[in-house]
């Protein structure tokens with residue numbers, strides 16, 4: 001089976017470097033990623049653009065307005081979602097975004113709700129949504145718990161996605177992490193709005209030892225997540241993603257393969273990501 005990883009990182013962010021090394025036992029560079037992908041048949045991936053202005057600054061008001069993937073030697077099958085720093089988003093930066101979205105390797109836009117203190121429906125992002133519509137690329141939102149204690153999670157609650165989904169019906173929106181732990185709310189937003197999708201990345205961080213206890217479905221820790229998937233009944237709009245380097249690809253994939261009903265595996269691991277990020281077609285290995 002061909003696989004697309006709809007959510008990875010390939011940026012020099014201190015907390016990611018530390019987690020990859022200490023918790024996930026991941027080699028956070030080109031060779032490490034390709035070794036994991038080649039074993040499993042991962043043919044394309046979506047990298048979430050992110051940069052910090054100095055080591056350890058993330059989430060960062062001083063970061064570039066348009067954030068990319070700044071580790072060296074990015075594998076060519078990784079498309080980028082340009083990360084937006086709303087504090088730096090001037091008219092000229094929006095013009096630059098317009099131009100960048102013409103690039104075949106730029107497959108979408110990423111907005112870091114919670115890390116930056118604006119709601120998805122704040123007018124600060126309106127022109128970004130208009131550009132996403134113009135270029136037929138999706139907007140990915142961070143939703144749910146944040147990987148920094150300095151973030152403000154109220155801005156990342158999935159209920160806040162409903163309003164943008166209604167106002168911008170021609171834009172495809174992706175809720176990263178299905179709003180975990182507010183998965184049931186995220187599932188309702190998806191059920192109601194057919195232009196909303198979710199990636200199921202980043203729900204577990206670390207090595208196989210941290211993933212394996214959750215493969216036992218008598219463990220209630222992820223009852224809320226499994227309930228939400230069934231309640232949302234949107235199996236054609238959930239996508240596989242890892243949040244690599246925060247977790248190793250294989251154990252995370254095996255965990256989700258045990259939860260998503262087998263008849264939806266083609267859609268979940270491959271087809272839906274191509275529908276959401278059509279430019280990935282040109283990057284596949």
Ligand SMILES: [Zn+2]
Nearest residue numbers: 007048202243
């Ligand atoms: Zn991520």
